[in-house]
């Protein structure tokens with residue numbers, strides 16, 4: 001008999017989680033103004049809100065924390081982190097930041113100015129927020145296949161070269177501080193970018209004299225997909241693929257809360273000393289001194305170790321097979337989601353699931369609330385609420401697909417938990433025809449409103 005697959009780790013420490021009743025959850029979500037961010041974590045049984053900062057650290061990471069050097073300047077933890085970035089990604093210049101959006105804030109303070117254009121593959125919301133905050137525009141050049149969940153394309157994070165070239169051709173290079181390549185592309189479903197596409201984007205960038213930024217939160221998951229889906233790389237190690245990927249980037253920002261497998265942390269990496277030097281000024285102003293930038297020494301040690309672990313094939317295989325395990329169950333039940341599964345979660349196509357709810361009533365948010373009430377599972381809306389209003393017209397921006405994202409934390413839940421998630425969704429799917437109305441907004445912020453929005457049931 002062929003031995004089944006099992007994770008390449010065992011569990012040394014556990015944390016209790018609480019079940020609740022449907023009545024309790026109905027009460028709690030109402031009190032939370034139908035915003036799942038407002039729930040207390042103890043009101044959630046399985047928390048798939050995000051895979052960011054929610055992973056389980058390894059014994060080696062915890063022991064590295066004990067060796068953290070908390071010196072204000074010149075800490076050995078900083079050098080360990082810096083050398084790890086050099087070894088894995090190849091960059092000479094580097095600044096730690098406390099998380100991904102902080103890295104964006106510092107780097108964009110140097111590079112982005114009013115009226116600029118930043119083409120890329122579906123920019124993440126904080127990235128877009130930091131661009132629009134500076135009165136510049138993010139231009140989505142993702143391939144069309146990414147906007148049809150049922151098309152089985154291996155690299156739905158790819159940039160459409162024609163769309164990109166038309167931006168590069170029709171605008172002066174001085175208005176395009178960089179092309180933003182998000183690996184993997186969170187907003188389109190944790191979808192990878194192929195090595196071929198990375199190279200093609202690089203060639204176009206070279207032709208038009210434009211730089212490239214990798215938004216690298218899940219770069220290791222991207223490398224896994226290159227290994228298993230791009231035949232040329234099947235015999236390469238993940239670390240070799242990672243090194244090759246980053247040859248084509250001038251800058252990298254990273255939220256280390258994802259593939260750094262830590263609870264907090266981030267960084268910026270540069271191939272250019274001049275930009276690095278300019279960024280140090282903003283880092284000191286916003287984050288902290290150059291050699292800690294918002295992180296404690298112990299946290300830098302944990303990230304350095306985490307980056308080494310996340311770039312191992314066995315770890316990545318365990319992680320992504322769990323996402324596939326959940327995806328297979330949903331597929332067999334006829335639930336539409338972004339296919340093939342991405343790296344860090346399942347993105348349910350809420351338009352297909354709740355086809356009777358009007359788009360003005362926030363379809364994916366409605367589904368997220370229904371799943372919470374059904375089974376105590378917290379996902380997140382990647383839909384109209386997250387898309388914010390158009391900065392000029394102030395009208396809602398309706399995305400092509402409204403997603404309910406079920407992000408799976410690293411090394412945290414078992415496949416039994418995935419079975420509960422699948423059953424919870426199937427129960428909502430069975431009664432989907434009775435769900436005909438959604439929610440209306442009572443209060444919202446001007447930018448990144450989904451975090452704090454208050455809603456009322458229609």
Ligand SMILES: Cc1ncc(COP(=O)(O)O)c(C=O)c1O
Pocket residue numbers: 052099100101102124126127182184186215217255256257266
């Ligand atoms: C692709 C991507 N970029 C940037 C960020 C921002 O990182 P952080 O949450 O650490 O600020 C995230 C976070 O989810 C992300 O997924």
